Amino acid sequence: MNEASKMEGRMYMNGEWVPSIRSSVRDVLNPATGSVVGTIPAATREDAARAVDYAHDAFQTWSRMPAPSRAALIIIAGEKIKQRKHEIAEILTLEQGKPLAESIGEVMIAADYLIWYGQEARRIYGETIPASAEDKRIIVIRQPVGVVGAITPWNFPASMIARKIGPALAAGCTVVLKPADATPLTAVKLMEVFHECGFPPGVINLVTGKGSVVGAEWLANKKVSKIAFTGSTEVGKLLLQDAASQVKRMTMELGGHAPFIVFDDANLDEAVEACLVSKYRNAGQTCICANRVYVQAGIIEAFTVKLLEKVKQLKIGDGMEPGVEIGPLINEEARSKVLQQVEDALGKGARLLHGGKSWEPDNSTLSYGAFVEPTLLTDVDESMAICREETFGPIAPLITFRTEEEVLAKANSLEFGLAAYAFTQDLGRSIRISEGLQYGIVGINDALPTVVQAPFGGWKESGLGSEGGRQGLDGFLETKYISIKMV
Incomplete structure (x- = not known):
């Protein structure tokens, strides 16, 4: 990639491409050659909070949008990613280093996650339970947890985003996304697709920066209802400690051996x-x-x-x-x-x-x-x-x-x-x-x-909860029991 073709990455908030409040940027390097692939904003804590505010506002309408309408947008995004697989995969390889064939395969899996979860958005079911009295009805419904902070790793910078965003959006949640510092440009490319698909402003937001800055804000911010994290067990334990004060919902995919x-x-x-x-x-x-x-x-x-x-x-x-x-x-x-x-x-x-x-x-x-x-x-x-x-x-x-x-x-x-x-x-x-x-x-x-239709999650110190499959969707839903006495 020559100087003229370097990618200028921006953050994405409330349907617009924005710089950091402090206008600071950093280079993204090719791990094979050391050449500059592009630039990306270095977010401040204020940037991270601003993205949460947009997502919180958008949640009020996105969560009430009919499931078939949400599903259609998510599926379209998956299909468009497939159409742009070579373009996205090239950026992925340039900033992450894996062979281009592997990157293309990963982008296709990312698209499949979105398409599958788009289809599952239509199948979020509740239930009725027989009551013990004639004048009562017992109903159980599932509702979206709220604003989700998604923190993704550098080793699979496309598929790990889709595996978190897909079920979150299908459930009716809104998302603030922080990709890994080493591989943020793949996330920018994916946001371009979401933008083109016409997702309402604030439903998906991209914040690029240090985890110690962005993650700290999202853990402390009471408007963030859940964190979905993939990373090391060491960091995962620290996040769990910080989340405990609010009993914040967490899904964690951690280290393995x-x-x-x-x-x-x-x-x-x-x-x-x-x-x-x-x-x-x-x-x-x-x-x-x-x-x-x-x-x-x-x-x-x-x-x-x-x-x-x-x-x-x-x-x-x-x-x-x-x-x-x-x-x-x-x-x-x-x-x-x-x-x-x-x-x-x-x-x-x-x-x-x-x-x-x-x-x-x-x-x-x-x-x-x-x-x-x-x-x-x-x-x-x-x-x-x-x-x-x-x-x-x-x-x-x-x-x-x-x-x-x-x-x-x-x-x-x-x-x-x-x-x-x-x-x-x-x-x-x-x-x-x-x-x-x-x-x-x-x-x-x-x-x-x-595979996209099966759960992916660890036992012991390798994780908490699952991503992928129906179980991955469950993690973005709360269960509500409603008892109705007829008068």
């Missing part, structure tokens, strides 16, 4: 391919990717040979280049943490089969990027940091196990409980392991379980 279990009766080729996709997609920067790869002793050698062959073939580079499968990590801090985990593992007896260091590009324009070679470790055990701390990078640690009982205990040993995977052709084992894993998402012979 997914076990990927391969039993000796698994289809080996399918398990290897699934592990490759799960671990190295988005350069390993996904909360549900394989973090601990447990392989049964009888097949560990064969599995390792097959996986190593595929890892060696992965192409690393600028996500805009055709054929690239692994882009840069989001920044130098992320690379440093990943390489520290590798160093710790090697120091405690792990064996390096491939990678394990920064990737040095031939092209000098990529020297800025925080690239890490796709890495494969074996002889890994639970004493190593990589088996306890979330790894946001392309590092696959292989751990040998012998029995089903042993691996289930190891898989459940951490405070994380977001996603887990198991590969086996034994039906009984599939049922036992899926029921025994203490995780909110379990994939049996499936490394890509996320």
Whole structure:
């Protein structure tokens, strides 16, 4: 992207594109090249409060709009995003770094979330309950919670926005959105679509800035009824503490440390391919990717040979280049943490089969990027940091196990409980392991379980509530019981 084509991002409030009150802006950088992708306003706390006021005013009419009318707007937005998928995906790759093909896929998923939730807007049902007296009627209805503060991450800057905005709008809520500092321009592109679709002013508002500024205002502001957050467990705990004083509604999708279990009766080729996709997609920067790869002793050698062959073939580079499968990590801090985990593992007896260091590009324009070679470790055990701390990078640690009982205990040993995977052709084992894993998402012979119509949420310290599916819509609705005595 040349100087003339840099994107000038604005905040979006009350149906208008606006600067920050203090008119301060900052650059958004390409993590592969360090070049400036565009500029974005740095919001003040006053900006964040102003957006809430607009959303609060708009809620009075949006929440009363007939569900079919809300549904139509949301569905149209999803369809328009599909039409502009290449334009949005290019910005996503430029500011986030993932391969363009992955970005296109993510934009399509974002569109699907909006379309599905637009359809669900027509199906928010109440119920009647038989009363104990002839002159009484008992009715239960569902009503929107109010203004929703959506705080989204940098690793999936399109789909995570849609997964929050879609159900919120379908429920009749209005939204104030704060995208991640590293990837705000994708959010601007999505807001352009919402604006073109004719959403009423104030229904959707975009605020760009530091979480410590914007998030602090929304947590303190009594006009914000709910926060929907995706991010680290550490930050999530702090938000919960701050929200407690108002008993503010919260949905939290937090960190993960997914076990990927391969039993000796698994289809080996399918398990290897699934592990490759799960671990190295988005350069390993996904909360549900394989973090601990447990392989049964009888097949560990064969599995390792097959996986190593595929890892060696992965192409690393600028996500805009055709054929690239692994882009840069989001920044130098992320690379440093990943390489520290590798160093710790090697120091405690792990064996390096491939990678394990920064990737040095031939092209000098990529020297800025925080690239890490796709890495494969074996002889890994639970004493190593990589088996306890979330790894946001392309590092696959292989751990040998012998029995089903042993691996289930190891898989459940951490405070994380977001996603887990198991590969086996034994039906009984599939049922036992899926029921025994203490995780909110379990994939049996499936490394890509996320779909718009199913709930996505973690157990234990990996989250609170669910996004996606009917359950994701429930999180933006309050239940009201009405008792009517006829006179």
